[in-house]
Amino acid sequence: MKSDNSYILAGAADTALRELRRLARHNDPTIRRRVAEHPRVPLRLLVELSEDGDAEVRIAASESPRLPESVLDRLAADDCDDVRFALAENLNLPLSILSRLADDDNPFVSQRSIVSLKRLQPAPLASLNKDQPGALCNQTN
Structure with missing residues (x-):
C-alpha cells in the first residue's frame, strides 16, 4: 500500500486537472500509469505519458481511445x-x-x-x- 494517497487521488473521478498534472510527474510509475488511465486526463498530458520511461505507463497511455x-x-x-x-x-x-x-x-x-x-x-x-x-x-x- 502506498504511504500517501497519490494512487487513490490519481484514479478518483473528481481529481482536479492541476492535480493530475502534478501526479503525472510522480516518481512512482504506478502513479503515472494511474494518471494515464484516468478518463479526464488532458490529451497533451496523455501524449507526454505515452513517452514515459516506464513501459507500463506507455502501455496505459496507449489504451486511451483519445490518443492520436x-x-x-x-x-x-x-x-x-x-x-x-x-x-x-x-x-x-x-x-x-x-x-x-x-x-x-x-x-x-x-x-x-x-x-x-x-x-x-x-x-x-x-x-x-x-x-x-x-x-x-x-x-x-
Missing part, C-alpha cells in the same frame, strides 16, 4: 516488446497499425496482431451455409 493515430504509430515502433504486444491486443487500433504489427520481428507481437486482425474481420457471407437455420442465404423475401 500518430502517437499510436510511434508506439507501434517502441523498443519495448511489451508495448508493441499491448498495442497488438488493442482491437480499437487502426487497421494499418495492426497490419504493420503483424510483420513485427517479435513472433509474439506478430501472432497477437494476426489474432486481433482476424477477430476484426467480419465473417464472409459466402461462408454462411444456406442449409443452416437463420442463415442469410436461407431467408425469403
Whole structure:
C-alpha cells in the first residue's frame, strides 16, 4: 500500500486537472500509469505519458481511445516488446497499425496482431451455409 494517497487521488473521478498534472510527474510509475488511465486526463498530458520511461505507463497511455493515430504509430515502433504486444491486443487500433504489427520481428507481437486482425474481420457471407437455420442465404423475401 502506498504511504500517501497519490494512487487513490490519481484514479478518483473528481481529481482536479492541476492535480493530475502534478501526479503525472510522480516518481512512482504506478502513479503515472494511474494518471494515464484516468478518463479526464488532458490529451497533451496523455501524449507526454505515452513517452514515459516506464513501459507500463506507455502501455496505459496507449489504451486511451483519445490518443492520436500518430502517437499510436510511434508506439507501434517502441523498443519495448511489451508495448508493441499491448498495442497488438488493442482491437480499437487502426487497421494499418495492426497490419504493420503483424510483420513485427517479435513472433509474439506478430501472432497477437494476426489474432486481433482476424477477430476484426467480419465473417464472409459466402461462408454462411444456406442449409443452416437463420442463415442469410436461407431467408425469403
